[in-house]
Amino acid sequence: MNPFNIKPEDVVDEIHEFNSKLAQGYKTLADLGEIEVGVSEKEAVYQEDNLVLYHFKSRTKKQNSVPLLIVYALVNRPYMADLQDGRSMIQGLLDQGVDVYLIDWGYPDSADKYLTLDDYINGYIDRCVDVICEKHKRKNINLLGICQGGAFSLCYTALHQKKIKNLITTVTPVDYHTKDDLLSHMVREIDIDLIVDTLGNIPGEMLNATFLTLKPYSLMGQKYVDLVNILDDKEKAMNFMRMEKWIFDSPDLAGEAYREFIKQFYQQNGLVKGTVKIGDDIVDLGKITIPILNIYARDDHLVPTDASKALEGCVSSKDYNSLEFPGGHIGIYVSGKAQKMIPPSVAAWLDKRTK
Amino acid sequence: MSNKDKTPLNDFDLADIQKKYMDALMAFKSPESKIDSVWVNAMDDWWKSAKTDMPYESSNIFEKVLDQCRNYYFMSEQFSSLLDGINRSKNNNDQLTDFINKKFKEIESAFSSGKNTFNLNGFLNNFEQPIDLMKSAFSNSSFDPSEVFDGLNLDLGKLRDQMLSIPGLGYSREAQDKSKYALKLLSNYQENFQEYQTVMLRLNQEALELMRKRIISMSKDDEKIDSMRLIYDLWIESNEKVYGDYVYTKEYAELNGRLVNSMMAFKKQSHEITEDMLSELHIPTIKSMDELERRHYELRKQVNEMHSEINNLKKQLQQKNSKPVVVKKETKPVVRRKNKTKKRVTSKPSNVVELKQVKKKVATRVKAVKKKAKQKTKKTSADKGMIEIKF
Structure with missing residues (x-):
């Protein structure tokens, strides 16, 4: 049987319709104006080098007494957690009465190329935690890590457990050698020392290209043809442009920190093996005994679910909980489904353990 | 060729070498050509007149959209000619399969010839997405050698190998050796890059084959394709499937590793040569900046440590203010931390x-x-x- 149920005139009609949408899309994009990101009101409470620690303004009368610090990855920008009204994990948390702080790593420059994981974890994160503890007259706070920020949070908790009351990890890789971990597979044979010695800081474009290479035809091709179909709707076009802005807003990575992270985590799988060394200390996840909530995304193409789920077998926490989100690596923060699921679950879990 | 053009030391024909050099140089840049498509040409003409009115950020993304539209239009044109053939066959099943097979052969050969002559420039650029990404990934740091390899003449490669085998002589022999080493690294990268390109082209052909099989299987299962967009999606899915299966193999990890490592090795060596030249001119180099930045980093660390110590002391002083003051003797209780020279005064009552x-x-x-x-x-x-x- 002929599988083509298309007449020649249908083809012409389809292309004409597509062309009209394209012309309309041109008008929409030309009139779109500035693309704004980051919706929740916040103030900078601490600044060091390129880092800024933000405190978000409360949106409820009553708040959880233990503040929550969000540690974002060094890759891309943290406004993804606060992209726009109604598509913001931070807004959701504030609405649930969580007192939220966020570390914005900024854009590392060439003076930052020697920053190590020790500087990030035992330096920057530790000082931010101290600032919050001081401000709230507390000995410990809650910590939420996003992706690589989750791995940093795990290391920090293992090394400074007294300062953390509850730990939440979201789409965080723990086992970097699972079968379906394409990123890990791609860097396995790469000479990281040579790259860092040659480039110093790692260009954001290079990281971006690596992520896009995971699904090049969909992420660099099909997506833009799909865009034509929504360009007649200004709101949808703006949403697309916000995501596009975030995707390509990639800071460079401090060379030494990149060297340590890729070699120890991705190539040697040191977090599970207990061989990751931060400064003078070995990170032993088995030392973590505080309550943990591990959230992962079922359709994550960057951090496979098994890579995240491995956490349970590495820590000694008796109060360990996990939550599977039916979506992808980015959808877990920005999709409508996520807004209904993630902030309320996190807030409820924290309330139970902190009030 | 007159005898005076020949060097007395070897049999090289200078004019011949010059001609080969010019051929190779011309081959670097093939004449631009477009997809022979009415729809694509119309779109390109429209865009030329419209792009001036669009803000840069939007025009940038719109160009990405147009790149993909070219693919969509190209696929649509290819398949509309297939539809014509099918309509003429009046649903004869044998003829139908023949038409599909024939059309896919045509598309495949269009891709293959495009590889050599760039007559599918716009289409092929996107068709080779992983290679483009790889190129752009490294292009921001100095010279990007990948551009040079497009169309490199093999004879020039032979000549290069001959030149590289000549040992360095005289006062500048070290510099000569460094340059020759850089050329060897470049040659190594060239081989890896060509291997990568060949593999990607093979995957693209396999994707077309997968797409053909899917369409034939749809015809057997009585499934319908009712839009050109569906055909485009099928092409994307087939490419993603074939590519996705391959990138999980050890072969790909090794190929990717070789490509990136060889490019970095060349870049590192070329940096070194540039640095040497700049040093001779007393111009600040990356190496000297690195050293300054390293010292700056060390100082920042020390300042942070001192801040932390001062804060500790302040806290202790605050505690002491509310409790009996004890003047400390020099001998005790000074606590000396491991690897640190600062003193800390304890203030326990x-x-x-x-x-x-x-x-x-x-x-x-x-x-x-x-x-x-x-x-x-x-x-x-x-x-x-x-x-x-x-x-």
């Missing part, structure tokens, strides 16, 4: 008791030592007949 006890102990010990020394001196001086000095 229990120190008051501790210090008294320490003083008492020290006094008792000094007494005992004096007594013992006195006895010893007496004994020694008596033994040796020396004069006892009291102090």
Whole structure:
């Protein structure tokens, strides 16, 4: 049987319709104006080098007494957690009465190329935690890590457990050698020392290209043809442009920190093996005994679910909980489904353990 | 060729070499050509007139959209000619499969010829997405060698190998060796890049084959394709499937590793040569900046440590202000941290008791030592007949 149920005139009609949408899309994009990101009101409470620690303004009368610090990855920008009204994990948390702080790593420059994981974890994160503890007259706070920020949070908790009351990890890789971990597979044979010695800081474009290479035809091709179909709707076009802005807003990575992270985590799988060394200390996840909530995304193409789920077998926490989100690596923060699921679950879990 | 053009030292034909060099140089840049498509041409003409009115950020993304539209239009045109053929066959199943197979062969050969002559420039650029991404990934750091390899003449490669085998001579032999090493690294990268390109082209052909099989299987299962967009999606899915299966293999990890490592090795060497030249001119180099930045980093670390110590001391002082003040002796209780030179004064109230006890102990010990020394001196001086000095 002929599988083509298309007449020649249908083809012409389809292309004409597509062309009209394209012309309309041109008008929409030309009139779109500035693309704004980051919706929740916040103030900078601490600044060091390129880092800024933000405190978000409360949106409820009553708040959880233990503040929550969000540690974002060094890759891309943290406004993804606060992209726009109604598509913001931070807004959701504030609405649930969580007192939220966020570390914005900024854009590392060439003076930052020697920053190590020790500087990030035992330096920057530790000082931010101290600032919050001081401000709230507390000995410990809650910590939420996003992706690589989750791995940093795990290391920090293992090394400074007294300062953390509850730990939440979201789409965080723990086992970097699972079968379906394409990123890990791609860097396995790469000479990281040579790259860092040659480039110093790692260009954001290079990281971006690596992520896009995971699904090049969909992420660099099909997506833009799909865009034509929504360009007649200004709101949808703006949403697309916000995501596009975030995707390509990639800071460079401090060379030494990149060297340590890729070699120890991705190539040697040191977090599970207990061989990751931060400064003078070995990170032993088995030392973590505080309550943990591990959230992962079922359709994550960057951090496979098994890579995240491995956490349970590495820590000694008796109060360990996990939550599977039916979506992808980015959808877990920005999709409508996520807004209904993630902030309320996190807030409820924290309330139970902190009030 | 006259004899005077030949060098007396070898058989090289200078004019021939120059011609080969020019051919190779011309091959770097093939004449631009477009997809032969009415729809694509119309779109390109429209965009030329429209793009000036669009803000940069939007125009940038719109160009990405247009790139993909070219693919969509190209696929649509290819398949609309297939539809014509199918309509003429009046649903004869054997002829139908033949038409599909024939059309896919045409598309495949269009891709293959495009590879060599760039007559599918716009389409092929996107068709080779992983290679483009790889190129753009490294292009921001100095010279991007990948551009040079497009269309490199093989004869030039031979000549290059001959040149590289000549040992460095004279005062500048070290610089010569460095340059030759850079060329060897470039050549190594060239081989890896070509291998990568060949593999990607193979995957694209496999994707077309997968797409063909899917369409034939749809015809058997009585499934319908009712839009050109569906055909485009099928092409994307097939590419993603074939590519996705391949990138999980060890072969890909090794190929990717070789490509990136060889490019970095070349870049590193070319940086070194540039740095040498700049140093000769007393121009600041990356190496000197690196050293400055390293020192700056060390200083920042020290400042952070000092801040932390000062904060600790401030806290201790605050605590002390609310409790009895104890003046510390130099000997105790100074705490020296491992690898650090700063002093920390403890402010525990229990120190008051501790210090008294320490003083008492020290006094008792000094007494005992004096007594013992006195006895010893007496004994020694008596033994040796020396004069006892009291102090």
